[in-house]
Amino acid sequence: MNKKCHAISAKGYTFCIWRKKEDKEWNVGNINFNNFRTNDPDGSESLIFVLDGNPETYKEWAESYFDFENEKENFLEAIKYIYEHKPLNQKIINILNPDITLDELKEDIEGIAY
Numbered sequence: 584m585n586k587k588c589h590a591i592s593a594k595g596y597t598f599c600i601w602r603k604k605e606d607k608e609w610n611v612g613n614i615n616f617n618n619f620r621t622n623d624p625d626g627s628e629s630l631i632f633v634l635d636g637n638p639e640t641y642k643e644w645a646e647s648y649f650d651f652e653n654e655k656e657n658f659l660e661a662i663k664y665i666y667e668h669k670p671l672n673q674k675i676i677n678i679l680n681p682d683i684t685l686d687e688l689k690e691d692i693e694g695i696a697y
Contacts, residue, residue, distance in 0.1 A: 598611070598627040599612065609631075611627070636666070638659060638663045638666045639659065641666075642659050646658075655679075656678070657678050658678060658679075660678075661675050661678040661679055671685060671692060671697065672685065
């Protein structure tokens with residue numbers, strides 16, 4: 584089986600994680616971090632904490648990152664809808680970003696195999 588590894592680089596960190604469909608947790612390789620004096624030596628925890636499977640974690644992160652706290656009606660419900668991997672529709676898209684259409688997202692949706 585081919586493993587796909589997506590490298591994410593930000594703030595000087597680079598790491599590799601993967602998760603097969605049947606896995607309950609993310610996988611990482613065996614890396615020796617003996618020279619680091621931090622609980623997050625590769626920086627992955629500070630970058631991917633938002634992928635904990637909890638829609639509320641993502642909501643809090645997105646409100647802070649995009650600076651729109653309490654401006655989006657039904658925002659958490661839309662996030663939960665996506666976390667449940669229900670079929671996307673224009674109503675859900677409008678809650679998240681009214682300036683884009685489902686058709687405009689088609690390539691991205693296919694690219695992530697949603």
